[in-house]
Amino acid sequence: MSPKTLYDKIWDAHVAHEADDGTTLLYIDRHLVHEVTSPQAFEGLRLASRKVHAPDKTIAVPDHNVPTTEGRDVFIENEESRIQVEALDTNAREFGLHYYPVTDIRQGIVHIVGPEQGWTLPGMTVVCGDSHTATHGAFGALAHGIGTSEVEHVLATQTLIQTKSKNMKVEITGKLAPGVTAKDITLAVIGKIGTAGGTGYVIEYCGEAIRDLSMEGRMTVCNMAIEGGARAGLIAPDETTFDYVKGRPHAPKGAQWEAALTWWKTLKSDDDAHWDKVVTLKGEDIAPVVTWGTSPEDVLPITASVPAPEDFTGGKVDAARRSLEYMGLKPGTPLSEVAIDTVFIGSCTNGRIEDLRAAAAILKGRKIKEGIRAMVVPGSGLVRAQAEEEGLADIFTEAGFEWRLAGCSMCLAMNPDQLAPGERCAATSNRNFEGRQGRGGRTHLLSPAMAAAAAVTGHLTDVRELM
Amino acid sequence: MEKFTTITGVAAPMPMINVDTDMIIPKQFLKTIKRTGLGVNLFDEMRYDDDGNEIPDFVLNKPQYRNAEILIAGENFGCGSSREHAPWAIKDFGIRCVIAPSFADIFYNNCFKNGILPIALPQEQVDALMNDAGKGENARITVDLEAQTVTTSDGESFPFEVDAFKKHCLLEGLDDIALTLEKQASIQSYESRIAVERPWV
Numbered sequence: 033m034s035p036k037t038l039y040d041k042i043w044d045a046h047v048a049h050e051a052d053d054g055t056t057l058l059y060i061d062r063h064l065v066h067e068v069t070s071p072q073a074f075e076g077l078r079l080a081s082r083k084v085h086a087p088d089k090t091i092a093v094p095d096h097n098v099p100t101t102e103g104r105d106v107f108i109e110n111e112e113s114r115i116q117v118e119a120l121d122t123n124a125r126e127f128g129l130h131y132y133p134v135t136d137i138r139q140g141i142v143h144i145v146g147p148e149q150g151w152t153l154p155g156m157t158v159v160c161g162d163s164h165t166a167t168h169g170a171f172g173a174l175a176h177g178i179g180t181s182e183v184e185h186v187l188a189t190q191t192l193i194q195t196k197s198k199n200m201k202v203e204i205t206g207k208l209a210p211g212v213t214a215k216d217i218t219l220a221v222i223g224k225i226g227t228a229g230g231t232g233y234v235i236e237y238c239g240e241a242i243r244d245l246s247m248e249g250r251m252t253v254c255n256m257a258i259e260g261g262a263r264a265g266l267i268a269p270d271e272t273t274f275d276y277v278k279g280r281p282h283a284p285k286g287a288q289w290e291a292a293l294t295w296w297k298t299l300k301s302d303d304d305a306h307w308d309k310v311v312t313l314k315g316e317d318i319a320p321v322v323t324w325g326t327s328p329e330d331v332l333p334i335t336a337s338v339p340a341p342e343d344f345t346g347g348k349v350d351a352a353r354r355s356l357e358y359m360g361l362k363p364g365t366p367l368s369e370v371a372i373d374t375v376f377i378g379s380c381t382n383g384r385i386e387d388l389r390a391a392a393a394i395l396k397g398r399k400i401k402e403g404i405r406a407m408v409v410p411g412s413g414l415v416r417a418q419a420e421e422e423g424l425a426d427i428f429t430e431a432g433f434e435w436r437l438a439g440c441s442m443c444l445a446m447n448p449d450q451l452a453p454g455e456r457c458a459a460t461s462n463r464n465f466e467g468r469q470g471r472g473g474r475t476h477l478l479s480p481a482m483a484a485a486a487a488v489t490g491h492l493t494d495v496r497e498l499m
Numbered sequence: 500m501e502k503f504t505t506i507t508g509v510a511a512p513m514p515m516i517n518v519d520t521d522m523i524i525p526k527q528f529l530k531t532i533k534r535t536g537l538g539v540n541l542f543d544e545m546r547y548d549d550d551g552n553e554i555p556d557f558v559l560n561k562p563q564y565r566n567a568e569i570l571i572a573g574e575n576f577g578c579g580s581s582r583e584h585a586p587w588a589i590k591d592f593g594i595r596c597v598i599a600p601s602f603a604d605i606f607y608n609n610c611f612k613n614g615i616l617p618i619a620l621p622q623e624q625v626d627a628l629m630n631d632a633g634k635g636e637n638a639r640i641t642v643d644l645e646a647q648t649v650t651t652s653d654g655e656s657f658p659f660e661v662d663a664f665k666k667h668c669l670l671e672g673l674d675d676i677a678l679t680l681e682k683q684a685s686i687q688s689y690e691s692r693i694a695v696e697r698p699w700v
């Protein structure tokens with residue numbers, strides 16, 4: 033047998049049909065559905081009198097535009113949001129899907145709920161009408177975002193028409209320095225390969241620094257694979273993965289657990305597997321980073337200064353000029369002198385318990401700078417409950433943060449949590465696009481610890497100074 | 500789905516790289532539960548000022564490009580979210596073909612599901628088309644899917660690649676779901692096999 037990568041193995045295990053021209057019907061093990069990209073798909077099913085092929089493998093949760101303030105279970109003020117949430121409710125019930133409405137403590141961001149409930153398991157194919165589905169790759173599951181037509185296709189057939197991507201290996205060797213986190217790794221990788229560097233590839237992250245990460249950290253890394261253009265990101269499952277999965281509500285039990293484990297342990301790339309592209313970064317070289325521009329590839333260590341358009345070549349010169357103008361930044365300004373007025377901790381990138389612990393560790397016994405608006409939006413109701421139990425919620429509120437209910441919130445600002453034009457936000461989310469957090473809003477992406485540090489000082493800050 | 504065979508039309512030049520889906524259709528327009536009607540909000544934040552007035556400099560607001568059917572853009576077009584609202588908005592505006600040096604994966608796939616043809620060409624050829632498009636309404640570019648060529652107003656022709664299956668679906672306007680359902684038997688036999696091999700799934 034020819035050697036295979038992890039991606040090859042998962043792919044081969046899911047081919048339901050292959051046409052002569054190589055077009056493949058890939059079987060989908062888990063389909064996650066949220067309110068924004070699904071209404072038209074269910075509508076399409078109804079119009080064609082089709083059913084959901086495997087309601088048992090379909091999980092629905094509202095997250096993108098739900099408010100994160102109390103009272104949302106009673107009434108959502110914004111009419112359009114309300115209509116979408118109600119449509120999901122009707123669709124989930126009518127088609128018999130697993131469903132976590134806002135009244136359920138397990139509700140949260142779809143990519144946090146899936147793993148938390150044990151829906152996401154190693155070796156699975158997982159899709160969702162959301163590009164950050166890549167998150168689930170942390171379990172060694174082939175997971176990627178799809179459009180609404182594909183959502184409809186999966187609902188109707190439990191398959192996707194796919195062509196295979198190429199294999200890319202991203203290795204992070206050695207150990208991370210203190211203050212450097214999974215978020216810094218994933219941003220550093222995008223900074224290195226660019227936002228289109230992974231186009232056409234599935235990335236497998238490996239190396240000691242990746243192995244050393246918790247599942248939360250691995251999810252943060254895979255979450256942003258899409259920001260590097262890749263179809264998916266993967267990390268081979270190991271003991272850390274199995275420990276996380278074991279005992280979760282929908283994880284296998286008893287003899288099935290043993291059988292699953294036996295298969296899962298085969299899920300790694302063979303030593304002599306072929307890679308179409310290899311990128312290596314030294315863990316020791318990665319610094320705490322922030323973005324300065326309006327593309328996730330605009331990454332620099334916090335110790336650097338705002339670059340000038342002339343530092344770039346090709347189309348990037350104009351892009352950088354436009355970014356700097358939008359961001360209101362002058363070339364040469366030290367990044368650590370950039371004042372912010374808003375801090376957002378949350379999202380499917382960094383809304384898990386470990387992220388809240390990292391931020392709280394910096395905030396403990398400190399107060400946020402006067403005039404700063406800061407909010408923490410836990411990724412799920414369960415993360416929120418755990419943080420309250422561990423006393424993290426108190427640390428946040430005592431420091432001056434707002435403590436919110438679970439949802440996507442200011443990651444994409446479809447709910448009332450938005451930036452006003454010109455406001456500048458230190459955000460733990462994944463996109464710094466123009467207008468992403470509100471029209472005219474300016475976003476700097478960074479880790480939860482760095483976000484907490486910025487909240488304390490009122491400007492982008494090297495977290496190592498507060499450790 | 501609407502068929503795509505050949506179009507000859509005005510091409511709008513948009514020489515920006517990394518045009519993301521938030522630029523194509525900002526999130527405030529994702530709250531619809533329909534697929535149509537998004538064309539007026541295509542490129543909303545670049546196209547209108549804070550009071551909702553058109554920004555005259557923006558390419559699609561210029562008289563010669565208001566009816567553009569083709570868009571020529573920089574590399575990594577359509578990066579960002581999986582929102583199919585992006586191709587819906589492009590289609591609703593009347594654009595049927597986007598030409599760029601490269602596309603983000605999900606956006607690229609989404610186009611085909613909506614009767615839009617995304618074409619990736621080498622940078623020099625995109626530059627030539629960008630120039631041609633810059634001449635305005637008299638420069639009509641022809642895209643022929645059957646022959647897999649893009650032809651400038653001066654008659655210079657560039658061949659492009661497209662996946663054979665995607666091409667077939669677009670030429671015939673086929674609905675993928677109906678095609679897949681014809682393979683129902685394979686799907687069911689796969690499911691029976693997995694129920695034994697990996698029962699925990």
Ligand code: SF4
Nearest residue numbers: 164379380440443444
């Ligand atoms: S938190 Fe942000 S990136 Fe994640 S699913 Fe929600 S909107 Fe998308």
